[in-house]
Amino acid sequence: MSVYDKAHELARALKVAPEVVEYKRALDKIKANEKNKKMVDDFRNKQIEMYKLKMEGKEPSKEQMDAINNLMGIISLNSDIREFLGAEMRFSRLWEDIMKILGDAVDIDLDFGQNK
Numbered sequence: 001m002s003v004y005d006k007a008h009e010l011a012r013a014l015k016v017a018p019e020v021v022e023y024k025r026a027l028d029k030i031k032a033n034e035k036n037k038k039m040v041d042d043f044r045n046k047q048i049e050m051y052k053l054k055m056e057g058k059e060p061s062k063e064q065m066d067a068i069n070n071l072m073g074i075i076s077l078n079s080d081i082r083e084f085l086g087a088e089m090r091f092s093r094l095w096e097d098i099m100k101i102l103g104d105a106v107d108i109d110l111d112f113g114q115n116k
Helices: 003-016 018-031 034-056 061-074 077-104
Strands: none
Touching: 003 018, 018 034, 018 077, 034 061, 034 077, 061 077
């Protein structure tokens, strides 16, 4: 069996994997509700701001921390968003595991040339 055949086999398995099915269902539910979509987008933007600060070696201000904590509190009360974030986390874990398995299999240093 060729590598391409195996890749197609993996693709078929992913289409029916519970992590993928649940994530797609939860994502569609969020996209269908503009209010929930905006809350998720706002949360993502605040997460990105925090990540950028950390990458620059800076600490977020008290106001920034209060804003994201407040938004997390609001989001945690919304069952659709909570379900989406959980499904997203499970899908991400699956995806990372698959990428690690594939990366280990080819044994190529993908960090080559990066200063670490």
